[in-house]
Amino acid sequence: MGQILTAAVALGLLWSIMVIGVYITYRVLDIADLTVEGSITLGAAICTSMIRAGWSPVVGTALAFGAGMLAGLATGALHTKLKIPALLSGILTMIALWSVNLRVMGSANVSILRMPTLFTFIQRFGVSRYFSWIILGGLLALALVTALYWFFGTELGSAIRATGSNPNMVRAQGVHTDNMVIIGLMISNGLVALSGALIGQSQSFADIQMGMGSIVIGLASLIVGEVLFGKRGFYMRLLSVALGAIIYRIIIALVMELGMNPNDLKLFTALTVAAALSVPYLSAAVRVKRKPAGAARV
Amino acid sequence: MCDLLQIKGLAKTFNRGTPNEKSALANINLVVDDGDFITMIGGNGAGKSTLLNCVAGVYPPDAGEIRIDEVNVTRWSEYRRAVYLGRVFQDPMMGTAADMTIKENLALARRRGQRRTLRWGVTAGEHEKYREMLGELELGLESRLTGKVGLLSGGQRQALTLLMAILKTPKLLLLDEHTAALDPKTADKVLDLTNRFIQADKLTTMMVTHNMRHALQLGNRLLMMHEGRIVVDVRGEDKRRLKVDDLLQLFERASGRQLDNDRMLLS
């Protein structure tokens, strides 16, 4: 049981970076971005292929991040420059990435078993496999949360947040909202691809199908985090969605332990997300019934 | 006095070539002097909002030219023109970011037209300054700087939007029925504030209103629009002498029919 929990926490930390990326699009920009399904695989594909070709895992991971940003740029350009709805823009990039990922990997999967990864660097100091995930995943997640907290507090970051809240107002303040959306999508997909690179290295394996359903996992984690750890302050919000990724993995590990058929996992996750997405609505409905809000007058 | 805004031959038709084709502006010519405070009236669909939106760059015009401060901005997109413009909209929700704090909204507005850098979004010095300014509004907002704008009442939000519009002194202030969504008492308060700001900074202003009393009381020039044209343009002493009855007559002469518009308030 301890082993299972450790594994769940470790995997959750690697996914938490992806969930932070989803948070940026889904909550900050108010866009449901399906690009992530392709960019998480893109990150894993690029990183494992580079390692396989003899490159350092550091280079592979960095390039994965950059490639993810390009995927975000593609979706952003489709959406803002060609005026294709955001959801559809994401789907288009996701589908295109399927071919790109196959090209990158040369086949449907890449194995880097017994080749160096970022985790084997750490394991050299006598750390076990899962703990190497926890150390690297935890440090990276914390560093990213801190960096993003700073970024979204700057003039540029504030303008991006405001664009998600009210693009009309932001344009009236002289900000090129198209660019704000593009930057947000780039950062988000960069993080998702980075997470994919870490996941690929952790399992020494990349697979063309590995991104399937990842948006739902991301949303499930995000909402679990928000529901459990509240929404106070931007730093805490970022931290709580990262924690949500871990809780989500623990839940999955537990239900599997309880004997759930792995084939039912996607159905279970989808139901969880549907339930979680309806929580804010349902609880608001309950609140409204209890006490009608009195509108303040000037 | 130089011309702050020059509009030549401006035309705008919506949904051209469809059954819903609608000519909203037909050959508008207008020169606004520096320091003019213009009140604008006209029936529903007269084209007032479209004119303001064309000046602000929300829609590209079909024909014509718009110059602000001698610069031809006809082809500029909305966000670029913002450097010249302060705007307040009819919908109190439209001028502020509800999910952000009062302080963050003000900080965004203070940097209107500037490049957004990686410097901190709100500096320490700004906090105190905003508190003072909000205190002058006398709406109790000075203690809520770090509260979300979404929690404010419509009147508070409009007052905040107004403050945001003038925080970085605009060349031209565009107000599109900015008090129409407020109850009469709140509307008067926000209008008072508007007048105070305009007088204090000698702001060149175009203010659309449905309230004839407001249109007559405020400003040094009055425009009336009808079916996409400016049909009445009075200023200075002539405007000061104008009464509601005169306005009604002017409207009848210009449009060839009686004023039957519920939204034109005569009170």
Ligand SMILES: Nc1ncnc2c1ncn2[C@@H]1O[C@H](COP(=O)(O)OP(=O)(O)OP(=O)(O)O)[C@@H](O)[C@H]1O
């Ligand atoms: N975005 C748009 N698409 C299509 N038609 C529009 C659009 N905006 C305005 N119109 C039409 O153009 C005409 C002028 O509208 P406009 O909003 O400028 O009038 P207005 O004088 O501001 O009226 P109101 O007093 O009702 O605000 C109207 O017939 C309106 O239906």
Ligand SMILES: [Mg+2]
């Ligand atoms: Mg209007």
